[in-house]
Amino acid sequence: MRVMLPFHLRKLASVDGGEVELQVGKPATVAAVLDALEAKYPVLRGTVRDHVTLKRRPFIRFFACKEDLSLEPPETQLPEAVVNGDEPFMIIGAMAGG
Amino acid sequence: MSKARVLVGTKKGAFILTSDGKRKKWKVDGPHFAGWEIYHLKGSQADPNRIYASQSSGWFGQIIQRSDDGGKTWNPPGSKAEDLKGPEGMPRGESNKFVYEGAVGTHKWYDGTQHPWEFKRIWHLEPSLTDPDICYAGAEDAAIFKTTDGGSTWKELPGLRGAKGGLWQPGAGGMAVHTILLDRTNPNRIFVAISAAGAFRTDDAGKTWKPINKGLKSPYELPDPDAEVGHCVHRIAMHPSRPDTLFMQKHWDVLRTDNAGDLWKDIGGNLPTDFGFPIDVHAHEPNTVYVVPIKSDSEHYPLDGKLRVYRSKSGGKEWQALTKGLPQKNCYVNVLRDAMCVDSLEPCGIYFGTTGGQVYGSADGGNNWEAIVRDLPPVYSVEVQTLK
Numbered sequence: 001m002r003v004m005l006p007f008h009l010r011k012l013a014s015v016d017g018g019e020v021e022l023q024v025g026k027p028a029t030v031a032a033v034l035d036a037l038e039a040k041y042p043v044l045r046g047t048v049r050d051h052v053t054l055k056r057r058p059f060i061r062f063f064a065c066k067e068d069l070s071l072e073p074p075e076t077q078l079p080e081a082v083v084n085g086d087e088p089f090m091i092i093g094a095m096a097g098g
Numbered sequence: 099m100s101k102a103r104v105l106v107g108t109k110k111g112a113f114i115l116t117s118d119g120k121r122k123k124w125k126v127d128g129p130h131f132a133g134w135e136i137y138h139l140k141g142s143q144a145d146p147n148r149i150y151a152s153q154s155s156g157w158f159g160q161i162i163q164r165s166d167d168g169g170k171t172w173n174p175p176g177s178k179a180e181d182l183k184g185p186e187g188m189p190r191g192e193s194n195k196f197v198y199e200g201a202v203g204t205h206k207w208y209d210g211t212q213h214p215w216e217f218k219r220i221w222h223l224e225p226s227l228t229d230p231d232i233c234y235a236g237a238e239d240a241a242i243f244k245t246t247d248g249g250s251t252w253k254e255l256p257g258l259r260g261a262k263g264g265l266w267q268p269g270a271g272g273m274a275v276h277t278i279l280l281d282r283t284n285p286n287r288i289f290v291a292i293s294a295a296g297a298f299r300t301d302d303a304g305k306t307w308k309p310i311n312k313g314l315k316s317p318y319e320l321p322d323p324d325a326e327v328g329h330c331v332h333r334i335a336m337h338p339s340r341p342d343t344l345f346m347q348k349h350w351d352v353l354r355t356d357n358a359g360d361l362w363k364d365i366g367g368n369l370p371t372d373f374g375f376p377i378d379v380h381a382h383e384p385n386t387v388y389v390v391p392i393k394s395d396s397e398h399y400p401l402d403g404k405l406r407v408y409r410s411k412s413g414g415k416e417w418q419a420l421t422k423g424l425p426q427k428n429c430y431v432n433v434l435r436d437a438m439c440v441d442s443l444e445p446c447g448i449y450f451g452t453t454g455g456q457v458y459g460s461a462d463g464g465n466n467w468e469a470i471v472r473d474l475p476p477v478y479s480v481e482v483q484t485l486k
Contacts, residue, residue, distance in 0.1 A: 008133060008158060012174075042191025043177035047158040051195045059157040093157040 031074035107136035110475035121461040145230035176250030199256040206267035224278035236275030255304035269294035310359025337384035347377040365414025376438035399430040423467035436479035451477025
């Protein structure tokens with residue numbers, strides 16, 4: 001599965017390019033993607049979701065196939081186009097505004 | 099040949115300034131962690147190549163970085179995939195995991211109700227004087243954490259919040275442990291200061307703590323000016339040879355204690371204003387103290403647009419303005435609480451950073467100043483390492 005990371009998290013994880021490739025088990029849910037991401041890049045633990053509560057950090061957003069999945073439950077299954085790699089799962093740093 | 103290495107934390111990254119012992123020519127290296135807020139960096143006295151840094155962001159939270167080569171390269175400790183792969187299997191990635199011990203408990207909130215402690219960031223890192231793998235971290239919401247494995251994992255010393263923590267109430271700048279002082283003569287004694295809560299001391303290596311605020315007066319901030327907790331202590335400083343003598347810059351008032359905080363006395367004397375943030379002590383003269391007076395709590399810039407460091411050579415009361423090389427007109431920057439420090443070269447060097455992005459240095463105890471670097475992002479913290 002393709003996962004797009006924001007600039008600062010790519011630097012933190014020492015990742016080249018905008019995306020990382022992850023092996024995600026089934027069912028392919030939002031939580032499963034984050035589990036796989038943190039297992040491969042432990043430095044990202046706590047930066048996308050809380051270490052203990054596993055709640056999404058307030059200014060992080062999850063987009064996929066032009067849909068905002070940020071407010072969906074973590075067990076939400078991802079679209080088939082994301083699961084088969086045609087579309088990325090996008091982890092976004094929200095706009096700062098101002 | 100001795101050298102000085104100045105560690106500068108800013109709103110948008112860290113910078114490392116290096117010079118030889120003369121401290122005339124400086125090399126500026128950075129930004130490290132570009133785009134991130136760097137509240138504080140500090141080097142270990144036990145191993146000067148070991149430096150800890152607090153990196154944070156409103157989006158991505160807290161990161162702890164560690165360098166083992168004097169700031170050339172950095173890594174979040176224990177967070178690489180190859181780290182910590184023991185019998186348990188997966189790496190832990192817990193160098194940024196700051197979890198309050200036990201039942202979280204509550205502190206006073208702005209509306210008078212009780213509010214649960216919520217971790218926001220690390221304001222200050224204080225490496226052990228003897229072991230580079232041990233470091234203390236001062237957190238917002240106010241708590242102290244300790245690592246014994248070089249920053250890979252952190253554990254709270256919860257006794258601090260037991261020192262009337264339910265009565266602590268954040269001010270407009272939050273509620274953080276921003277100062278941690280270690281006593282070289284007594285490893286069981288630690289002092290901390292917390293904005294809008296006060297100063298505290300442990301004599302049993304962090305198990306239990308007590309407020310040490312007797313003598314502080316806050317008539318415009320607290321209903322009881324002599325309250326046991328609630329005073330807005332901005333910074334405390336110690337000379338290593340006199341650990342029972344502490345100097346304090348409070349919200350208003352500059353004070354000292356000679357009995358490890360059991361009683362504080364005002365030493366503001368002839369200061370033009372006794373509001374300010376940083377305070378520090380000369381490396382070789384335990385009675386020489388430095389402050390940067392700021393106009394008021396409503397106007398966070400120097401009086402009359404003149405940036406002046408004030409020095410007392412008598413442990414307070416009598417203060418002298420130091421102005422040579424500092425802007426004496428149209429200067430409206432602030433100097434934050436962790437943004438002043440001294441080196442231990444001869445003569446003693448003094449450094450401070452401003453919210454306007456300058457870092458000023460004096461290589462002669464404050465008599466003459468010059469800007470080492472200008473136009474950095476707003477400076478949050480300045481620490482210096484004296485390297486032999």
